[in-house]
Amino acid sequence: MDQAVERDKEYLETLAKGLNVITTFGEDHPTLTVSEAATLAGLSRATARRVLHTLQVLGYVEQDGRAYSLGPKALDLGYRFLAAQSWIDRAANLLRELSDEVEESSSASVLQGTDIVYVAHVSSRRLMSVDESVGTRLPAFHTAMGRVQLGFLGQAELWRRLKSVRVMAYTASTITSLAGLYSRIQADHAQGFSIVDEELEKGLRSIAVPVCGRDGGLLGSISISVSSTRSTRENMRNQLLSGLREVSERISASV
């Protein structure tokens, strides 16, 4: 049986272990001791210590007594992803202007698997405003930004990803049937935008459009989010969609 699941000798276990340790840090664990890191990463204590020592030498982690924390050099890794995609800077600036104009928060994201990952965000000045940091992940199937990007997948790939998610009913409004999600995504793709209404969180309504490169390939998506007490679906379509489309076109024109 061991031979049946022979390990991939091209896969570097040590690198994987190290990256795994980095991902144990976060909001839940701003600092970690060696033993905590070992437990969370599923490593022996000696191995966890070697990982932390190496990361510290390289500047990705800082040590204060027994406590380790991620250092700002960890931002380098993510920054390089952002720096490699020129459309994101452009999007951030244009979304800033759009948010000022419509007085709502706006975002940009990219699709990865069954998640969207925020790559830009502008909060509005309202007290109740969507506020997500760059790097945040949300389920693609239940977000407007996710649905407009999923619509670019081939039918087989879309079904493959649909089947791989464990669909949860986040609110009473969440679409939970796979067929329902599939149909909605196809319909949104046909109309060129998506509105998601309180499926992820009660009170939250978002409208999104895709962003493409000059060659027509998908880059990501952008959206505006509002409190459902402030704007109806109809209002969003009538008042927010044209602004989003204009921003999307300006981004496409500049890359």
Add this chain to the structure above:
Amino acid sequence: MDQAVERDKEYLETLAKGLNVITTFGEDHPTLTVSEAATLAGLSRATARRVLHTLQVLGYVEQDGRAYSLGPKALDLGYRFLAAQSWIDRAANLLRELSDEVEESSSASVLQGTDIVYVAHVSSRRLMSVDESVGTRLPAFHTAMGRVQLGFLGQAELWRRLKSVRVMAYTASTITSLAGLYSRIQADHAQGFSIVDEELEKGLRSIAVPVCGRDGGLLGSISISVSSTRSTRENMRNQLLSGLREVSERISASV
């Protein structure tokens, strides 16, 4: 001689190689082939391929034919640093309000070695506006945000870092003597703010204040940057300093 520089067996070479490959991606190299990555990272082609394969399996890198590029999962690594520091979200929101009010761009950063690393940035709506992404690094000794943070170091440590930089004359205004930099940093620390005037880039003037935690320990710094044609040093001190100090105090009060 080989024995004299015996390798640190607690340092994981494979992890270091992997992270090094990640850092070869960026604005200059949004995509890389196996051979390019090997050359830039100083590895054999087979090793570079194994690193890229492992990163791809883990989701940090994506492959399109022969071209590899960083995937959005790379943002996770940097996001975890930001997520672990609650003051940064708070700073971003308050800086957004401040930028709107004063109609200039604002930023927050943390000190790492002889660099500052941007952790938040708000561009103003002006055509000529400072625009730096989160993750960007700038030399601490020649920036207002850097100087206010360097002022928190002990004298010995400050001198150690001073001696380790290769001081460059970015503009005719750049302070290039170590003694001059040292004095300026001490003076700025004493007055509680720093103004840097066209030392890094002609036409760019910035004012910064430190941000501390409740315990008085340094968290980072915040700044406002303007075009030198729009504001004198005196104007910055008279009109911008109080707003920055207020934001700094509100951040400190909330963490």
Add this chain to the structure above:
DNA sequence: ATCCATACGTTCGATAATCGAACAAACTCG
């Protein structure tokens, strides 16, 4: 469409990197 040069994927034995148990040292908490 073909050919040639370049780049890539894969494999294997050798080697070096990595492992983790064990023990001493350090730290924390009561």
Add this chain to the structure above:
DNA sequence: CGAGTTTGTTCGATTATCGAACGTATGGAT
């Protein structure tokens, strides 16, 4: 201050990783 817990370090053993070499694939020029 003492006890319990955690960490740092070391060593021999084991496994992960390496890179040269060769076959395959790709891309560019003609």
